[in-house]
Amino acid sequence: MLVTRRTGGATVGFVERFGWGIVGSGRMAEAMVATLAEMRSARPVAVTSRSPERAASFAARHGLAVAATPATLAERPDVDVVYVASTHDRHVDDAVAALERGVPVLCEKPLAPSAKQARRLVEVARRERVFLMEAMWMVFQPAWEVLLELIDEGRIGAVRYVEADFGFPADPDPARRWLDPRQAGGALLDVGIYPVTFARALLGDPEVVAAVRVDADTGVDLQLAAVMRHRGGALSVLGCSFQADTAIQALVAGPEGRLVVRAPFHHSTSIEHRRRSKLVETFDVGYVGSGYRFEVEEVHRCLRRGLVESPRYPLDTSLGVLALLDRIRDVSDRAG
Ligand SMILES: NC(=O)c1ccc[n+]([C@@H]2O[C@H](COP(=O)([O-])OP(=O)(O)OC[C@H]3O[C@@H](n4cnc5c(N)ncnc54)[C@H](OP(=O)(O)O)[C@@H]3O)[C@@H](O)[C@H]2O)c1
The missing domain is CATH 3.30.360.10 (Dihydrodipicolinate Reductase; domain 2)
Structure with missing residues (x-):
């Protein structure tokens, strides 16, 4: 239940219970819905998937609403934050759909397949002044x-x-x-x-x-x-x-x-x-x-404070890791 909502692109004020929208219907989407369901501060409310059948069956299993696209998911009034659990190649577009509608995003790792693509996503979040964090749950353990x-x-x-x-x-x-x-x-x-x-x-x-x-x-x-x-x-x-x-x-x-x-x-x-x-x-x-609740708590903490990035896992860290992954890939030989 929302006590104070987003103003001017950033979420401020006290939110008693955040409504989460889920992008994706795979293993991580399942794990996150189970995590949110065990938290008093969160409530999974809706899901979207590229497959209407998978979305319907996921929604029925968890008592959620179905949204046709990531954009319509973000436009739902009961969705305060979106969790992107699609495949890596979809992360940027799925997260941008929410950010451009002023809705905060927790995006699965990696933010994008390359640092270049991730920079585009980070630029959108910073331009819109909307919260974005990579779901690098390890650092919240x-x-x-x-x-x-x-x-x-x-x-x-x-x-x-x-x-x-x-x-x-x-x-x-x-x-x-x-x-x-x-x-x-x-x-x-x-x-x-x-x-x-x-x-x-x-x-x-x-x-x-x-x-x-x-x-x-x-x-x-x-x-x-x-x-x-x-x-x-x-x-x-x-x-x-x-x-x-x-x-x-x-x-x-x-x-x-x-x-x-x-x-x-x-x-x-x-x-x-x-x-x-x-x-x-x-x-x-x-x-x-669930070990995923620590990253969810960090998202809630940041949103309640009106932050657009997590000080514990800033976007520059995500970009730095992706740049290093690019570098490792570039120097690796191909022995296969
Ligand atoms: N933090 C963690 O511990 C952790 C663990 C695992 C994965 N991840 C991350 O989470 C993201 C999703 O990973 P995942 O393990 O959830 O992948 P997954 O189970 O393969 O699901 C990914 C997507 O594939 C589609 N899908 C699911 N089941 C399918 C099937 N039987 N046939 C065809 N397509 C299917 C769904 O997309 P649609 O619904 O759009 O069709 C689903 O959202 C990845 O970016 C990954 O890096 C994080």
């Missing part, structure tokens, strides 16, 4: 805050080495989004974005990037490994795969030991401080309920 605190406290000394990987055996059906170049498929964009975001947040942009990749028959990367040297000589070693069930773990090391962010590192519930062969301490960062 309790584990993320604890990890940064442990590093700041000097538990492991200066960070010299970061390792992270994200791999799973993806559906090989070339019609699905993972391997389809028209849907901006490929492991780097889809799951490699997590290790890259992780390393860049801790070490900054690299001075040197080396990468190797193996491509699918469709031309997108099936797996990719990158090694990067950052300012001061710190290294990051990152991997992503659509072929291998990898550990999905991260490790941050310095002279005083290492912090092991237990799998799945992007929404971990446990961090270990280890020194040589010994476990020094374990930090339980577990929580009850």
Whole structure:
């Protein structure tokens, strides 16, 4: 229920319960509707999909209204914020449809398939002065805050080495989004974005990037490994795969030991401080309920304050990560 609504393109005032419109009908749309349904501050209200049948069945499952297009979804008076969970190639157009109607957007990662396309989206949000945030849920997790605190406290000394990987055996059906170049498929964009975001947040942009990749028959990367040297000589070693069930773990090391962010590192519930062969301490960062609610809470917090960007995950960070993904892709060889 809305107490005060948008004025002059930015949402201000106290909103008791935000009505969410959902773009897409896939796995993430399902996960987000389940998340919103368990929150007192949110209410999923409507969905849109390119397929009227999928939209109708999704809406029936969750008791939502159906909108014919992302534009008509944003125009609904009960939609205060739009969640874009379409395939990567659709993110810019779907988000712009809401932003141009003055409706705030939480957009799934990556904001766009390339930094250039994402810049267009960010320009629209800034021109319209409407809230936009990438749904990089990793950085809103309790584990993320604890990890940064442990590093700041000097538990492991200066960070010299970061390792992270994200791999799973993806559906090989070339019609699905993972391997389809028209849907901006490929492991780097889809799951490699997590290790890259992780390393860049801790070490900054690299001075040197080396990468190797193996491509699918469709031309997108099936797996990719990158090694990067950052300012001061710190290294990051990152991997992503659509072929291998990898550990999905991260490790941050310095002279005083290492912090092991237990799998799945992007929404971990446990961090270990280890020194040589010994476990020094374990930090339980577990929580009850959906791990997506932290990013939703950040959206609500920003909207209540009339912010058009999240200070915790600004759009320049999303653009910086995408520029680095472009760079890694550009330097990677093609061994497939
Ligand atoms: N934050 C996270 O943890 C996380 C996890 C997974 C994915 N994501 C992101 O969320 C976005 C959507 O990913 P997803 O995993 O939800 O993908 P998905 O399940 O493949 O769904 C994506 C879109 O594909 C269409 N679709 C769904 N089922 C289909 C089917 N059986 N046949 C043909 N098309 C179908 C739907 O589009 P229409 O309704 O328009 O037809 C749906 O919105 C991606 O950008 C991804 O990067 C984020």
